[in-house]
Amino acid sequence: MERIIASIITIGDELLIGQVIDTNSAFIAQELNKAGVWVKRRVAVGDSKEEIIRALNEESRDTNIIIITGGLGPTADDITKPVLCEYFGGRLVMNEDVRKHLMYLFEQVFRRPIIERNLKQAEVPDVCTVLPNARGTAPGMWFEKEGKVFVSLPGVPHEMKGLITNEVIPRLQQTFAMPFISHRTLLTAGIGESYIAETIRDWEEQLPAHLKLAYLPNYGMVRLRITGWSTNKTHLENELNTEFDKLKILVREWLVIDEDATLPMALHKLLRSRNKTMTTAESCTGGYIAHLITAIPGASNIYKGSIISYDNAIKISALQVSPATLQKNGAVSEEVVSEMAAGALASMNTDYALAVSGIMGPDGGTPEKPVGMVWVAAGDRNKLVTQKFQFRFDRDRNIEMTATQALNLLRKFIVENP
Template sequence: MIASIITIGDELLIGQVVDTNSAWMARELNDNGIWLKRRVAVGDNKDDIVRTLAEESREAHIILITGGLGPTADDITKPVLCEFFGGKMVVNEAALANVKNILAKLTNRPVLERNLKQAEVPDVCTVINNKRGTAPGMWFEKDGKIFVSMPGVPHEMQGMMTDDVIPRLKRHFEMPFIRHRTLMVAGIGESYVAEHIQSWENQLPANIKLAYLPNYGMVRLRLTGIDDDELIINNALDTQFTQLKELVKEWLVTDKDQNMQQVVAEMLNKAGKTLGTAESCTGGYIAHILTAAPGASSYFKGSIVSYSNAIKQGLLGVEEQTLNQHGAVSEETVTQMAKAALSQLNTDYCVAVSGIMGPDGGSSEKPVGTVWVAAAGRNSILTQKFHFRFNRARNIDLTANFSLNLLRQLLLQEPD
């Protein structure tokens, strides 16, 4: 089963709004055995929308459309679809009641005519109830193809997809089974991984594909299998995944679809240990990504953001002599930061970082991108120097990821 996604809106074309809808829908389609062939963005232009609808329906069985269902003049998707499918606009009573109900809860102002017009839909569509907003979705069928139009507001679209669209598609079409298995490696680049496993990859069956997903110094390897028989594809995928794990065991971080913070969180929770951070150049970012996941309070206790040398000295007790002799970006400084934070935060482990994120501040001895990291426990400590060569935001991301990987290595060395 082949699908295409069309996102509508000038704001998407000029980069004013990032299209997160397509990525979310792509994952949902993939998880449900629907192959996404293409993603297309078009502006608020009738001719462009009509042409794109015609082009995508030539190859796809399912065309998902988002955007252009709002109450303003630039929201032209509904009348364009009405003309494309040969219907006329009518008021849908259920949609009208939904609009009035939602607006009554949100504001004391009078309901405008343009708000009520959101309940108008082409009479050739099946209305999809919007439980999270005022713009109804629309389901069209033409020449054996399914067209679904949904709001561009992400949480509204996601609600429709989950509650209505995916279940309807599964009733309408027979879907194959798609299964994924993912692992992550560190300490080896994407091209070196590919070289190392080339012979194995070349013998993969036609219905199992390998994807390389490098990100922030790590490489995720994802196996995807597709078959009409669930048992057959599960067994085949398990066999190939076991072989892949054996080939990359030297660099294996996890055999689950996890990021680095999830890996260390699982290790800390399993050991019943706690973690804190002492951050200079990352400004609390490591603490942020750790606490972004629910349940972080079970292992994460806090962070000391010591951006200035005065705070490093005042709160973490970094010695003035250390700063004068070695500088803030040094092994000696992060070692003292980590040890002090262990005591101050009363944790079992601590990660400390200090570096030069850029674009300014570097020197010939310590160029932009130089970072020192310490991962410390009560009885042991690991330190490592890194040289990153990207922009400030990416350098911060890399620092966070590599520092957590250093912590992971320390945890692996610790006795049970």
């Protein structure tokens, strides 16, 4: 069975100038992949008739499905609908079902008068199949040309998601014979992408052609994802499981979690499995570690809270750090983060604590303690471990790297000290 291949075209000047971040493509790609469709390209174009037509021509040459988002609103800069009407050789006509839906929304939901500009959203090319948009005013549109499927969707993420889930994916599954696509993902920390590649080279070289390994590095961590495709779901799942088990053995020294999860999620799962709780005492990260942890649903089960002791006076009053320790060693020191962690354990009454103090930049460094220097402490009431890091990036990335390394230090402590 041949692969079913798709391209995603996002339309809007706001995307090209960075005023709006394109999250639609990521969602569409994920949903297509689940359904057995390979996404070959993601293309962004401005509100230009020529650019839209060029993109349609180029993407339809070697793909089966072209998904388009954006440009379906009621204002003059929303030109997607008339361009598609011209491209597929149709004319705009009033769709009665869409008109009734618009009247219902304005009269019953929005409770405001409908104007002619809004009613024009019920005009669609007479050569398309209308996809009802239960979440908004602009309908989706399904076109077919020379064996290819073109789908135009509104750019509003909430509306687009509803159409993809309820209309587009079911129709694509009826139109194409989809292969089965599956993934296996794990997360490593404390090893670089190149070193992993050398470590697993022999195993990777023997993978069959229908299994592909991807390296996804990010802030001191590397995700490894095996993707496979086949018409035989059972055979593919068994094959993936076998190769995934081999991979886990090869990277066991750096393995964080054997699923597609983030480091905070892995730590959350570890604490839940042991019915334990934690707290954080943050200085240089200013609450960023707490943010990462509390972004996970159910965080209240494992996380009590944080003391953000950005100022030394708070370290003393809230975390019981000794003024003498601060005077002798400075805030960025092994001694201070150790006392911060101990103070957090006592104050929050948790099983584990994590403390960080450092110099994020761009200013504040000295020859003895340069920008990017960080001390981390992690542990429980019986034992604390500390580690010094020296990062070399800008302020934002130094904060992110600090959070990553701190969370991983606590994770390793819990695993090694059951």
